[in-house]
Amino acid sequence: MNASTDNARASQTVGSTNTIVHGSALPSLEVPVIDCDSVSIFYDDFRAVHDVNFGCKRNEITALIGPSGCGKSTVLRSFNRMNDLIEGARVEGSITYHGEDIYGPDVDAIEVRRRIGMVFQKPNPFPKSIYDNIAYGPRVNGMKVESMDDLVEEALTKAALWDEVKDKLKQSAFGLSGGQQQRLCIARTIAVQPEVILMDEPCSALDPIATLRIEDLMQELRKDYTIVIVTHNMQQAARVADRTAFFTAEASDTTGDRTGVLVEFGDTATIFESPHDKRTEDYISGRFG
Protein backbone atom coordinates (compact mmCIF):
# COMPACT_ATOMS: atom_id res chain seq x y z
CA MET A 1 0.00 0.00 0.00
CA ASN A 2 1.37 3.38 -0.92
CA ALA A 3 -0.05 5.76 1.59
CA SER A 4 -0.67 9.05 -0.05
CA THR A 5 -2.19 12.18 1.32
CA ASP A 6 -1.64 14.26 -1.77
CA ASN A 7 -4.42 16.55 -2.71
CA ALA A 8 -7.26 14.79 -4.42
CA ARG A 9 -6.47 16.29 -7.79
CA ALA A 10 -3.54 13.99 -8.23
CA SER A 11 -4.06 10.98 -10.34
CA GLN A 12 -2.65 7.68 -9.27
CA THR A 13 -1.70 4.67 -11.22
CA VAL A 14 -3.07 1.43 -9.99
CA GLY A 15 -1.84 -1.85 -11.29
CA SER A 16 -3.74 -5.04 -10.79
CA THR A 17 -1.77 -5.70 -7.63
CA ASN A 18 -1.29 -2.49 -5.75
CA THR A 19 -3.77 -0.30 -4.05
CA ILE A 20 -4.89 3.24 -4.20
CA VAL A 21 -5.27 4.97 -0.91
CA HIS A 22 -7.66 7.77 -0.36
CA GLY A 23 -6.52 10.64 1.68
CA SER A 24 -7.54 9.45 5.08
CA ALA A 25 -6.04 12.56 6.60
CA LEU A 26 -8.17 14.90 4.52
CA PRO A 27 -11.10 16.75 6.02
CA SER A 28 -14.23 14.69 6.47
CA LEU A 29 -15.93 16.13 3.40
CA GLU A 30 -13.18 14.50 1.39
CA VAL A 31 -13.78 11.09 2.87
CA PRO A 32 -15.39 8.99 0.17
CA VAL A 33 -19.09 8.32 0.49
CA ILE A 34 -18.53 4.95 -1.10
CA ASP A 35 -15.17 3.30 -0.78
CA CYS A 36 -13.91 0.02 -2.20
CA ASP A 37 -11.03 -1.75 -0.60
CA SER A 38 -9.50 -4.78 -2.34
CA VAL A 39 -12.81 -5.63 -3.93
CA SER A 40 -13.07 -8.77 -6.03
CA ILE A 41 -16.38 -9.91 -7.43
CA PHE A 42 -17.21 -13.43 -8.55
CA TYR A 43 -20.00 -15.05 -10.51
CA ASP A 44 -19.81 -18.57 -9.11
CA ASP A 45 -16.16 -19.44 -9.74
CA PHE A 46 -15.57 -16.81 -12.38
CA ARG A 47 -13.67 -13.82 -11.09
CA ALA A 48 -15.22 -10.88 -12.92
CA VAL A 49 -13.19 -8.13 -11.23
CA HIS A 50 -10.09 -8.30 -9.13
CA ASP A 51 -8.69 -6.08 -6.41
CA VAL A 52 -10.47 -2.84 -7.08
CA ASN A 53 -9.67 0.14 -4.87
CA PHE A 54 -11.17 3.57 -5.23
CA GLY A 55 -13.66 5.87 -3.65
CA CYS A 56 -16.48 8.16 -4.70
CA LYS A 57 -16.66 11.52 -3.06
CA ARG A 58 -19.66 13.49 -2.03
CA ASN A 59 -21.21 15.81 -4.59
CA GLU A 60 -18.94 14.57 -7.27
CA ILE A 61 -19.58 12.59 -10.38
CA THR A 62 -17.37 9.56 -10.67
CA ALA A 63 -17.26 7.87 -14.06
CA LEU A 64 -16.33 4.25 -14.64
CA ILE A 65 -15.02 3.73 -18.15
CA GLY A 66 -13.39 0.88 -20.00
CA PRO A 67 -14.01 -1.66 -22.74
CA SER A 68 -17.14 -3.75 -22.48
CA GLY A 69 -16.92 -6.81 -20.29
CA CYS A 70 -14.32 -5.30 -17.97
CA GLY A 71 -16.70 -5.35 -15.03
CA LYS A 72 -17.98 -1.76 -14.81
CA SER A 73 -21.59 -2.81 -14.31
CA THR A 74 -20.50 -5.53 -11.92
CA VAL A 75 -18.67 -3.00 -9.74
CA LEU A 76 -21.55 -0.52 -9.92
CA ARG A 77 -24.11 -3.15 -8.93
CA SER A 78 -22.01 -4.12 -5.94
CA PHE A 79 -22.38 -0.56 -4.58
CA ASN A 80 -26.05 -1.02 -3.73
CA ARG A 81 -26.08 -4.79 -3.47
CA MET A 82 -28.01 -5.29 -6.68
CA ASN A 83 -25.66 -8.24 -7.19
CA ASP A 84 -27.65 -9.98 -4.48
CA LEU A 85 -30.35 -10.58 -7.07
CA ILE A 86 -27.95 -12.61 -9.21
CA GLU A 87 -27.57 -16.19 -8.05
CA GLY A 88 -23.92 -17.05 -7.55
CA ALA A 89 -22.66 -13.47 -7.37
CA ARG A 90 -20.24 -12.87 -4.49
CA VAL A 91 -18.21 -9.90 -3.28
CA GLU A 92 -14.86 -10.12 -1.51
CA GLY A 93 -13.03 -7.26 0.11
CA SER A 94 -14.89 -4.37 1.59
CA ILE A 95 -17.22 -1.77 0.20
CA THR A 96 -18.09 0.88 2.70
CA TYR A 97 -20.75 3.54 2.75
CA HIS A 98 -19.76 6.33 5.14
CA GLY A 99 -17.30 3.90 6.62
CA GLU A 100 -19.83 1.13 7.22
CA ASP A 101 -19.36 -2.15 5.40
CA ILE A 102 -22.47 -2.60 3.28
CA TYR A 103 -21.86 -6.34 3.16
CA GLY A 104 -21.62 -6.54 6.94
CA PRO A 105 -23.59 -9.31 8.66
CA ASP A 106 -26.27 -7.01 10.10
CA VAL A 107 -26.75 -4.89 7.02
CA ASP A 108 -30.09 -5.00 5.23
CA ALA A 109 -29.65 -4.72 1.47
CA ILE A 110 -32.98 -2.92 1.29
CA GLU A 111 -31.74 -0.17 3.58
CA VAL A 112 -28.63 0.15 1.43
CA ARG A 113 -30.69 0.51 -1.76
CA ARG A 114 -32.88 3.21 -0.23
CA ARG A 115 -29.80 5.35 0.26
CA ILE A 116 -27.97 4.32 -2.89
CA GLY A 117 -30.39 4.41 -5.80
CA MET A 118 -29.83 3.12 -9.30
CA VAL A 119 -30.74 4.10 -12.84
CA PHE A 120 -30.40 1.43 -15.48
CA GLN A 121 -29.10 1.21 -19.01
CA LYS A 122 -32.48 0.75 -20.59
CA PRO A 123 -35.24 2.94 -19.16
CA ASN A 124 -37.40 0.61 -17.08
CA PRO A 125 -40.49 2.50 -15.94
CA PHE A 126 -43.16 0.37 -14.31
CA PRO A 127 -46.28 -0.28 -16.38
CA LYS A 128 -48.13 2.24 -14.26
CA SER A 129 -49.04 5.89 -14.52
CA ILE A 130 -46.33 8.54 -14.41
CA TYR A 131 -47.58 9.54 -10.97
CA ASP A 132 -47.54 5.99 -9.62
CA ASN A 133 -44.06 5.41 -10.97
CA ILE A 134 -42.81 8.23 -8.75
CA ALA A 135 -45.03 7.40 -5.78
CA TYR A 136 -44.03 3.73 -5.80
CA GLY A 137 -40.70 4.13 -3.99
CA PRO A 138 -42.00 6.35 -1.17
CA ARG A 139 -44.97 4.01 -0.75
CA VAL A 140 -43.04 0.76 -0.52
CA ASN A 141 -40.60 2.38 1.85
CA GLY A 142 -43.40 3.60 4.06
CA MET A 143 -42.02 7.14 3.86
CA LYS A 144 -44.04 9.63 5.81
CA VAL A 145 -44.95 12.25 3.28
CA GLU A 146 -47.25 15.15 3.95
CA SER A 147 -48.37 15.40 0.38
CA MET A 148 -47.57 12.78 -2.20
CA ASP A 149 -48.60 15.23 -4.91
CA ASP A 150 -45.92 17.67 -3.77
CA LEU A 151 -43.33 14.95 -3.59
CA VAL A 152 -44.16 13.77 -7.10
CA GLU A 153 -43.93 17.31 -8.41
CA GLU A 154 -40.65 17.93 -6.66
CA ALA A 155 -39.06 14.73 -7.96
CA LEU A 156 -40.23 15.41 -11.50
CA THR A 157 -39.04 18.99 -11.29
CA LYS A 158 -35.60 17.95 -10.10
CA ALA A 159 -35.44 15.49 -12.98
CA ALA A 160 -36.35 18.28 -15.44
CA LEU A 161 -39.48 16.46 -16.52
CA TRP A 162 -42.27 18.27 -14.72
CA ASP A 163 -43.16 20.74 -17.46
CA GLU A 164 -43.46 17.98 -20.02
CA VAL A 165 -45.68 15.69 -17.98
CA LYS A 166 -47.60 17.85 -15.53
CA ASP A 167 -50.79 17.56 -17.56
CA LYS A 168 -50.66 13.81 -17.98
CA LEU A 169 -49.59 12.44 -14.63
CA LYS A 170 -52.31 9.79 -14.74
CA GLN A 171 -51.24 8.50 -18.12
CA SER A 172 -49.08 5.44 -18.60
CA ALA A 173 -45.37 6.03 -18.38
CA PHE A 174 -45.04 3.99 -21.55
CA GLY A 175 -46.39 6.89 -23.57
CA LEU A 176 -43.22 8.86 -22.91
CA SER A 177 -40.21 8.98 -25.22
CA GLY A 178 -37.07 7.05 -24.30
CA GLY A 179 -35.35 10.15 -22.96
CA GLN A 180 -38.40 11.13 -20.94
CA GLN A 181 -38.68 7.61 -19.58
CA GLN A 182 -35.09 7.74 -18.44
CA ARG A 183 -35.67 11.07 -16.71
CA LEU A 184 -38.75 9.51 -15.13
CA CYS A 185 -36.55 6.72 -13.81
CA ILE A 186 -34.20 9.34 -12.40
CA ALA A 187 -37.15 11.14 -10.82
CA ARG A 188 -38.37 7.86 -9.37
CA THR A 189 -34.95 7.34 -7.81
CA ILE A 190 -34.86 10.87 -6.43
CA ALA A 191 -38.29 10.42 -4.87
CA VAL A 192 -36.95 8.03 -2.23
CA GLN A 193 -34.39 10.69 -1.28
CA PRO A 194 -31.20 8.70 -1.69
CA GLU A 195 -27.77 10.15 -1.12
CA VAL A 196 -26.03 8.40 -3.97
CA ILE A 197 -27.31 7.70 -7.47
CA LEU A 198 -25.69 4.96 -9.52
CA MET A 199 -26.21 5.15 -13.26
CA ASP A 200 -25.31 2.30 -15.59
CA GLU A 201 -24.89 3.69 -19.10
CA PRO A 202 -28.02 5.80 -18.63
CA CYS A 203 -27.79 7.34 -22.07
CA SER A 204 -26.80 4.39 -24.20
CA ALA A 205 -30.38 3.85 -25.36
CA LEU A 206 -30.99 7.55 -26.06
CA ASP A 207 -30.46 9.91 -28.94
CA PRO A 208 -27.85 12.69 -28.70
CA ILE A 209 -30.31 15.40 -27.69
CA ALA A 210 -31.86 13.30 -24.94
CA THR A 211 -28.34 12.40 -23.88
CA LEU A 212 -27.35 16.04 -23.50
CA ARG A 213 -30.44 16.70 -21.42
CA ILE A 214 -29.52 13.89 -19.06
CA GLU A 215 -25.96 15.17 -18.84
CA ASP A 216 -27.20 18.66 -17.97
CA LEU A 217 -29.46 17.08 -15.40
CA MET A 218 -26.54 15.23 -13.87
CA GLN A 219 -24.66 18.48 -13.43
CA GLU A 220 -27.70 19.86 -11.68
CA LEU A 221 -28.15 16.78 -9.47
CA ARG A 222 -24.51 16.77 -8.51
CA LYS A 223 -25.22 19.64 -6.13
CA ASP A 224 -27.43 17.43 -3.99
CA TYR A 225 -26.25 13.91 -4.72
CA THR A 226 -23.19 11.84 -5.19
CA ILE A 227 -23.26 10.24 -8.60
CA VAL A 228 -21.44 7.24 -10.02
CA ILE A 229 -21.91 6.68 -13.72
CA VAL A 230 -20.83 3.87 -15.98
CA THR A 231 -20.35 4.97 -19.54
CA HIS A 232 -18.84 3.53 -22.66
CA ASN A 233 -18.76 7.01 -24.10
CA MET A 234 -15.46 8.67 -23.26
CA GLN A 235 -16.61 12.11 -24.34
CA GLN A 236 -19.44 11.76 -21.89
CA ALA A 237 -17.05 10.89 -19.08
CA ALA A 238 -14.85 13.82 -20.05
CA ARG A 239 -17.86 16.15 -20.12
CA VAL A 240 -19.56 15.21 -16.89
CA ALA A 241 -17.22 13.46 -14.51
CA ASP A 242 -15.06 14.96 -11.80
CA ARG A 243 -13.14 11.76 -11.42
CA THR A 244 -12.72 8.82 -13.69
CA ALA A 245 -11.85 5.20 -13.07
CA PHE A 246 -10.48 3.32 -16.03
CA PHE A 247 -10.97 -0.44 -16.02
CA THR A 248 -9.77 -3.04 -18.40
CA ALA A 249 -9.99 -6.81 -18.63
CA GLU A 250 -6.87 -8.90 -18.42
CA ALA A 251 -6.45 -12.60 -18.93
CA SER A 252 -5.38 -14.30 -15.74
CA ASP A 253 -2.13 -16.28 -15.92
CA THR A 254 -3.59 -19.24 -14.09
CA THR A 255 -7.13 -19.67 -15.35
CA GLY A 256 -7.18 -17.68 -18.56
CA ASP A 257 -10.39 -15.96 -17.44
CA ARG A 258 -10.67 -12.37 -18.46
CA THR A 259 -10.82 -10.49 -15.22
CA GLY A 260 -11.54 -6.81 -14.86
CA VAL A 261 -8.99 -4.64 -13.12
CA LEU A 262 -8.88 -0.98 -12.24
CA VAL A 263 -6.00 0.47 -14.18
CA GLU A 264 -6.09 4.05 -13.16
CA PHE A 265 -8.25 6.31 -11.07
CA GLY A 266 -8.02 10.03 -10.71
CA ASP A 267 -9.08 13.43 -11.69
CA THR A 268 -10.88 13.31 -15.03
CA ALA A 269 -8.68 15.95 -16.63
CA THR A 270 -5.58 14.04 -15.69
CA ILE A 271 -6.95 10.72 -16.91
CA PHE A 272 -7.80 12.20 -20.25
CA GLU A 273 -4.90 14.57 -20.75
CA SER A 274 -1.95 13.01 -19.02
CA PRO A 275 -2.70 9.48 -17.93
CA HIS A 276 0.05 7.74 -16.03
CA ASP A 277 -0.60 4.30 -17.38
CA LYS A 278 0.14 3.28 -20.95
CA ARG A 279 -3.07 1.21 -21.12
CA THR A 280 -5.16 4.22 -20.18
CA GLU A 281 -3.43 6.34 -22.75
CA ASP A 282 -3.98 3.73 -25.45
CA TYR A 283 -7.64 3.42 -24.62
CA ILE A 284 -8.24 7.15 -24.40
CA SER A 285 -6.53 7.78 -27.68
CA GLY A 286 -8.43 4.98 -29.36
CA ARG A 287 -5.48 2.71 -29.73
CA PHE A 288 -7.08 0.05 -27.61
CA GLY A 289 -6.62 -3.43 -29.07
Place this chain on the structure above:
Amino acid sequence: MTSAPATTEVAHLDLTRKPRPWDTAARAIFRVAAALTIAITLGILVALIVPSIEFFSEVPINEFLFGTRWAPRFADASFGVVPLVTATAWTTVIALFFAIPLGLGAAIFMSEFAHKRTRKILKPVLEVLAGIPTVVYGYFAVQFIQATVFRDWLNLDTGSFSVLSAGFVMGIMIIPTIASISEDAMSAVPNSLRQGSAALGANRRQTSLKVVFPAALSGIIAAIVLGISRAVGETMIVALAAGQQARIVGGPLEAGQTMTGFIANAALGDSRVGSLEYNTLFAVGLLLFLITLLINMISIWIVRRFREAY
Protein backbone atom coordinates in the same frame (compact mmCIF):
# COMPACT_ATOMS: atom_id res chain seq x y z
CA MET B 1 -14.39 4.61 -54.27
CA THR B 2 -18.01 5.19 -53.45
CA SER B 3 -19.38 4.79 -56.97
CA ALA B 4 -17.17 1.95 -58.22
CA PRO B 5 -19.39 -1.14 -57.96
CA ALA B 6 -22.58 0.43 -59.30
CA THR B 7 -22.56 -0.14 -63.05
CA THR B 8 -21.47 -3.78 -63.15
CA GLU B 9 -23.85 -4.88 -60.41
CA VAL B 10 -26.95 -3.33 -61.89
CA ALA B 11 -26.82 -5.63 -64.90
CA HIS B 12 -27.50 -8.61 -62.63
CA LEU B 13 -30.15 -6.90 -60.58
CA ASP B 14 -33.42 -8.74 -60.95
CA LEU B 15 -36.33 -7.63 -58.81
CA THR B 16 -39.08 -9.56 -60.56
CA ARG B 17 -41.29 -11.81 -58.52
CA LYS B 18 -40.28 -15.48 -58.46
CA PRO B 19 -42.72 -18.29 -57.78
CA ARG B 20 -42.38 -19.67 -54.27
CA PRO B 21 -44.46 -22.88 -54.28
CA TRP B 22 -43.73 -23.76 -50.64
CA ASP B 23 -44.87 -20.36 -49.43
CA THR B 24 -48.07 -20.69 -51.39
CA ALA B 25 -48.70 -24.22 -50.16
CA ALA B 26 -48.01 -23.34 -46.55
CA ARG B 27 -50.34 -20.38 -46.73
CA ALA B 28 -53.07 -22.57 -48.20
CA ILE B 29 -52.66 -25.19 -45.48
CA PHE B 30 -52.87 -22.61 -42.69
CA ARG B 31 -55.88 -21.01 -44.32
CA VAL B 32 -57.68 -24.36 -44.50
CA ALA B 33 -56.82 -25.09 -40.86
CA ALA B 34 -58.18 -21.74 -39.77
CA ALA B 35 -61.32 -22.15 -41.84
CA LEU B 36 -61.90 -25.66 -40.48
CA THR B 37 -61.60 -24.46 -36.89
CA ILE B 38 -64.19 -21.79 -37.47
CA ALA B 39 -66.45 -24.16 -39.40
CA ILE B 40 -66.36 -26.79 -36.66
CA THR B 41 -67.14 -24.22 -33.98
CA LEU B 42 -70.03 -22.87 -36.01
CA GLY B 43 -71.23 -26.42 -36.68
CA ILE B 44 -71.36 -27.19 -32.97
CA LEU B 45 -73.20 -23.95 -32.34
CA VAL B 46 -75.78 -24.80 -35.01
CA ALA B 47 -76.15 -28.29 -33.57
CA LEU B 48 -76.88 -26.67 -30.22
CA ILE B 49 -79.22 -24.02 -31.55
CA VAL B 50 -81.47 -26.10 -33.81
CA PRO B 51 -82.78 -28.51 -31.14
CA SER B 52 -82.92 -25.58 -28.69
CA ILE B 53 -85.25 -23.69 -31.03
CA GLU B 54 -87.51 -26.71 -31.11
CA PHE B 55 -87.34 -26.88 -27.33
CA PHE B 56 -88.33 -23.25 -26.93
CA SER B 57 -91.26 -23.72 -29.31
CA GLU B 58 -92.72 -26.01 -26.65
CA VAL B 59 -91.41 -24.46 -23.45
CA PRO B 60 -91.61 -20.67 -23.06
CA ILE B 61 -88.19 -19.14 -22.55
CA ASN B 62 -89.37 -17.39 -19.39
CA GLU B 63 -90.47 -20.60 -17.81
CA PHE B 64 -87.10 -22.16 -18.65
CA LEU B 65 -84.94 -19.32 -17.34
CA PHE B 66 -86.89 -18.42 -14.22
CA GLY B 67 -88.79 -21.59 -13.31
CA THR B 68 -87.71 -23.10 -10.04
CA ARG B 69 -88.73 -26.68 -10.59
CA TRP B 70 -86.70 -28.95 -12.85
CA ALA B 71 -88.54 -32.22 -13.60
CA PRO B 72 -88.27 -32.90 -17.32
CA ARG B 73 -89.09 -36.58 -17.04
CA PHE B 74 -92.03 -36.43 -14.71
CA ALA B 75 -95.60 -36.80 -15.86
CA ASP B 76 -96.29 -33.21 -14.87
CA ALA B 77 -93.01 -32.13 -16.51
CA SER B 78 -91.52 -28.82 -15.53
CA PHE B 79 -88.57 -27.09 -17.15
CA GLY B 80 -87.37 -24.40 -14.73
CA VAL B 81 -83.56 -24.43 -15.00
CA VAL B 82 -82.90 -22.40 -11.84
CA PRO B 83 -82.13 -25.46 -9.66
CA LEU B 84 -79.44 -26.64 -12.07
CA VAL B 85 -77.97 -23.16 -12.24
CA THR B 86 -77.77 -22.85 -8.46
CA ALA B 87 -75.91 -26.15 -8.18
CA THR B 88 -73.48 -25.10 -10.90
CA ALA B 89 -72.98 -21.73 -9.23
CA TRP B 90 -72.28 -23.32 -5.85
CA THR B 91 -69.77 -25.87 -7.12
CA THR B 92 -68.03 -23.26 -9.28
CA VAL B 93 -67.79 -20.65 -6.56
CA ILE B 94 -66.55 -23.19 -4.02
CA ALA B 95 -63.96 -24.48 -6.51
CA LEU B 96 -62.70 -20.96 -7.21
CA PHE B 97 -62.69 -20.13 -3.52
CA PHE B 98 -59.98 -22.75 -3.07
CA ALA B 99 -58.32 -22.66 -6.47
CA ILE B 100 -57.70 -18.93 -6.96
CA PRO B 101 -55.81 -18.19 -3.74
CA LEU B 102 -53.88 -21.46 -3.79
CA GLY B 103 -53.19 -21.34 -7.52
CA LEU B 104 -52.03 -17.73 -7.49
CA GLY B 105 -50.06 -18.30 -4.31
CA ALA B 106 -48.28 -21.23 -5.90
CA ALA B 107 -47.64 -19.19 -9.04
CA ILE B 108 -46.17 -16.24 -7.12
CA PHE B 109 -44.04 -18.60 -5.08
CA MET B 110 -42.71 -20.40 -8.12
CA SER B 111 -42.09 -17.30 -10.18
CA GLU B 112 -40.79 -14.90 -7.53
CA PHE B 113 -39.49 -16.79 -4.53
CA ALA B 114 -38.50 -20.33 -5.43
CA HIS B 115 -34.99 -21.18 -6.48
CA LYS B 116 -34.53 -22.22 -10.07
CA ARG B 117 -34.13 -25.84 -9.04
CA THR B 118 -37.30 -25.90 -6.94
CA ARG B 119 -39.26 -24.44 -9.81
CA LYS B 120 -37.86 -26.97 -12.24
CA ILE B 121 -39.25 -29.75 -10.04
CA LEU B 122 -42.48 -28.10 -8.95
CA LYS B 123 -43.81 -27.10 -12.33
CA PRO B 124 -43.86 -30.53 -13.98
CA VAL B 125 -45.34 -32.01 -10.81
CA LEU B 126 -48.13 -29.48 -11.00
CA GLU B 127 -48.70 -30.22 -14.64
CA VAL B 128 -48.94 -33.94 -13.94
CA LEU B 129 -51.62 -33.12 -11.38
CA ALA B 130 -53.56 -31.45 -14.19
CA GLY B 131 -53.46 -34.71 -16.14
CA ILE B 132 -55.26 -36.88 -13.60
CA PRO B 133 -58.57 -38.08 -15.13
CA THR B 134 -61.52 -36.27 -13.58
CA VAL B 135 -63.30 -39.54 -12.81
CA VAL B 136 -60.54 -40.21 -10.28
CA TYR B 137 -61.18 -36.82 -8.69
CA GLY B 138 -64.91 -37.54 -8.65
CA TYR B 139 -64.45 -40.85 -6.91
CA PHE B 140 -62.07 -39.21 -4.43
CA ALA B 141 -64.71 -36.56 -3.71
CA VAL B 142 -67.52 -39.02 -2.99
CA GLN B 143 -65.61 -41.73 -1.20
CA PHE B 144 -63.01 -39.84 0.72
CA ILE B 145 -63.95 -36.17 1.11
CA GLN B 146 -67.70 -36.61 1.48
CA ALA B 147 -68.01 -40.01 3.18
CA THR B 148 -64.86 -40.17 5.25
CA VAL B 149 -63.79 -36.60 5.97
CA PHE B 150 -67.09 -34.75 6.10
CA ARG B 151 -69.29 -37.45 7.62
CA ASP B 152 -67.03 -39.76 9.60
CA TRP B 153 -64.34 -37.41 10.81
CA LEU B 154 -66.05 -34.05 11.01
CA ASN B 155 -69.55 -35.40 11.68
CA LEU B 156 -71.02 -32.80 9.37
CA ASP B 157 -74.76 -32.83 8.79
CA THR B 158 -74.69 -33.88 5.16
CA GLY B 159 -75.91 -36.74 2.98
CA SER B 160 -74.06 -38.92 0.51
CA PHE B 161 -73.43 -35.99 -1.80
CA SER B 162 -72.74 -32.28 -1.41
CA VAL B 163 -71.77 -29.34 -3.58
CA LEU B 164 -68.99 -28.66 -1.06
CA SER B 165 -67.12 -31.90 -1.65
CA ALA B 166 -67.64 -31.66 -5.40
CA GLY B 167 -66.57 -28.00 -5.47
CA PHE B 168 -63.59 -28.52 -3.20
CA VAL B 169 -62.20 -31.37 -5.26
CA MET B 170 -62.91 -29.49 -8.46
CA GLY B 171 -60.91 -26.63 -6.94
CA ILE B 172 -57.98 -28.95 -6.40
CA MET B 173 -58.35 -30.08 -9.98
CA ILE B 174 -58.07 -26.55 -11.40
CA ILE B 175 -55.24 -25.34 -9.15
CA PRO B 176 -52.57 -26.55 -11.60
CA THR B 177 -54.28 -24.78 -14.50
CA ILE B 178 -54.40 -21.47 -12.66
CA ALA B 179 -50.95 -21.84 -11.13
CA SER B 180 -49.20 -22.91 -14.29
CA ILE B 181 -50.64 -20.26 -16.61
CA SER B 182 -50.23 -17.46 -14.05
CA GLU B 183 -46.67 -18.56 -13.46
CA ASP B 184 -45.97 -18.32 -17.17
CA ALA B 185 -47.44 -14.83 -17.20
CA MET B 186 -45.38 -13.67 -14.23
CA SER B 187 -42.17 -15.24 -15.46
CA ALA B 188 -42.66 -13.34 -18.70
CA VAL B 189 -42.51 -10.00 -16.88
CA PRO B 190 -39.11 -8.51 -17.73
CA ASN B 191 -36.48 -8.72 -15.01
CA SER B 192 -35.68 -5.06 -15.53
CA LEU B 193 -38.92 -4.22 -13.70
CA ARG B 194 -37.93 -6.36 -10.72
CA GLN B 195 -34.52 -4.71 -10.67
CA GLY B 196 -36.07 -1.26 -10.88
CA SER B 197 -38.30 -2.08 -7.97
CA ALA B 198 -35.49 -3.57 -5.88
CA ALA B 199 -33.31 -0.54 -6.56
CA LEU B 200 -35.97 1.64 -4.94
CA GLY B 201 -35.77 -0.38 -1.75
CA ALA B 202 -38.75 -2.66 -2.32
CA ASN B 203 -38.57 -6.14 -0.85
CA ARG B 204 -39.51 -9.27 -2.77
CA ARG B 205 -43.05 -9.35 -1.50
CA GLN B 206 -43.64 -5.75 -2.56
CA THR B 207 -42.02 -6.31 -5.91
CA SER B 208 -44.03 -9.42 -6.64
CA LEU B 209 -47.37 -8.04 -5.49
CA LYS B 210 -47.10 -4.43 -6.66
CA VAL B 211 -45.04 -4.69 -9.82
CA VAL B 212 -44.96 -8.23 -11.18
CA PHE B 213 -48.54 -9.20 -10.38
CA PRO B 214 -50.18 -6.15 -12.00
CA ALA B 215 -47.87 -6.38 -14.98
CA ALA B 216 -48.90 -10.01 -15.48
CA LEU B 217 -52.57 -9.31 -14.83
CA SER B 218 -53.89 -10.10 -18.28
CA GLY B 219 -52.26 -13.53 -18.20
CA ILE B 220 -53.47 -14.10 -14.66
CA ILE B 221 -57.05 -13.19 -15.57
CA ALA B 222 -56.80 -15.54 -18.54
CA ALA B 223 -55.71 -18.29 -16.15
CA ILE B 224 -58.63 -17.62 -13.81
CA VAL B 225 -61.12 -17.52 -16.67
CA LEU B 226 -59.83 -20.81 -17.96
CA GLY B 227 -60.25 -22.13 -14.43
CA ILE B 228 -63.83 -20.83 -14.27
CA SER B 229 -64.64 -22.31 -17.66
CA ARG B 230 -63.28 -25.65 -16.57
CA ALA B 231 -65.28 -25.49 -13.33
CA VAL B 232 -68.51 -24.53 -15.06
CA GLY B 233 -68.06 -27.19 -17.71
CA GLU B 234 -66.62 -29.93 -15.49
CA THR B 235 -68.92 -32.94 -15.61
CA MET B 236 -67.55 -36.10 -14.08
CA ILE B 237 -66.74 -34.75 -10.62
CA VAL B 238 -70.14 -33.10 -10.15
CA ALA B 239 -72.03 -36.01 -11.69
CA LEU B 240 -70.43 -38.31 -9.12
CA ALA B 241 -70.17 -36.09 -6.07
CA ALA B 242 -72.72 -33.27 -6.17
CA GLY B 243 -75.82 -35.43 -6.41
CA GLN B 244 -78.41 -36.30 -9.05
CA GLN B 245 -81.42 -34.59 -7.61
CA ALA B 246 -82.36 -31.31 -9.26
CA ARG B 247 -83.25 -28.95 -6.45
CA ILE B 248 -82.40 -25.42 -5.49
CA VAL B 249 -79.21 -25.56 -3.46
CA GLY B 250 -79.29 -23.33 -0.40
CA GLY B 251 -76.04 -24.24 1.34
CA PRO B 252 -72.69 -25.90 0.72
CA LEU B 253 -73.58 -29.13 2.49
CA GLU B 254 -76.65 -29.73 0.35
CA ALA B 255 -76.68 -31.94 -2.71
CA GLY B 256 -77.87 -30.81 -6.11
CA GLN B 257 -77.67 -31.57 -9.81
CA THR B 258 -75.62 -29.18 -11.93
CA MET B 259 -76.25 -28.33 -15.56
CA THR B 260 -73.47 -30.62 -16.71
CA GLY B 261 -74.60 -33.26 -14.26
CA PHE B 262 -78.04 -33.22 -15.84
CA ILE B 263 -76.67 -33.43 -19.37
CA ALA B 264 -74.44 -36.38 -18.49
CA ASN B 265 -77.29 -38.14 -16.80
CA ALA B 266 -79.86 -37.51 -19.50
CA ALA B 267 -77.45 -38.38 -22.28
CA LEU B 268 -77.05 -41.82 -20.75
CA GLY B 269 -80.81 -42.36 -20.96
CA ASP B 270 -82.53 -43.43 -24.17
CA SER B 271 -84.34 -40.28 -25.18
CA ARG B 272 -85.59 -40.36 -28.76
CA VAL B 273 -84.01 -37.90 -31.19
CA GLY B 274 -86.33 -34.94 -31.62
CA SER B 275 -88.30 -35.65 -28.46
CA LEU B 276 -88.76 -32.88 -25.93
CA GLU B 277 -86.52 -34.72 -23.50
CA TYR B 278 -83.83 -34.89 -26.13
CA ASN B 279 -84.13 -31.21 -26.97
CA THR B 280 -83.92 -30.29 -23.28
CA LEU B 281 -80.35 -31.47 -23.31
CA PHE B 282 -79.43 -28.97 -25.96
CA ALA B 283 -81.24 -26.09 -24.34
CA VAL B 284 -79.23 -26.64 -21.17
CA GLY B 285 -76.07 -27.03 -23.25
CA LEU B 286 -76.75 -23.76 -25.04
CA LEU B 287 -77.26 -21.97 -21.73
CA LEU B 288 -73.96 -23.39 -20.49
CA PHE B 289 -72.26 -22.13 -23.62
CA LEU B 290 -73.73 -18.65 -23.23
CA ILE B 291 -72.65 -18.46 -19.57
CA THR B 292 -69.09 -19.37 -20.49
CA LEU B 293 -69.15 -16.82 -23.30
CA LEU B 294 -70.36 -14.15 -20.91
CA ILE B 295 -67.56 -14.94 -18.44
CA ASN B 296 -65.04 -14.65 -21.26
CA MET B 297 -66.41 -11.31 -22.35
CA ILE B 298 -66.37 -9.94 -18.82
CA SER B 299 -62.78 -11.04 -18.44
CA ILE B 300 -61.75 -9.34 -21.66
CA TRP B 301 -63.33 -6.18 -20.34
CA ILE B 302 -61.52 -6.53 -17.02
CA VAL B 303 -58.21 -7.02 -18.75
CA ARG B 304 -58.74 -3.95 -20.94
CA ARG B 305 -59.71 -1.91 -17.93
CA PHE B 306 -56.99 -2.88 -15.47
CA ARG B 307 -54.12 -4.07 -17.56
CA GLU B 308 -50.66 -2.67 -16.94
CA ALA B 309 -48.93 -3.64 -20.13
CA TYR B 310 -45.18 -3.74 -20.23
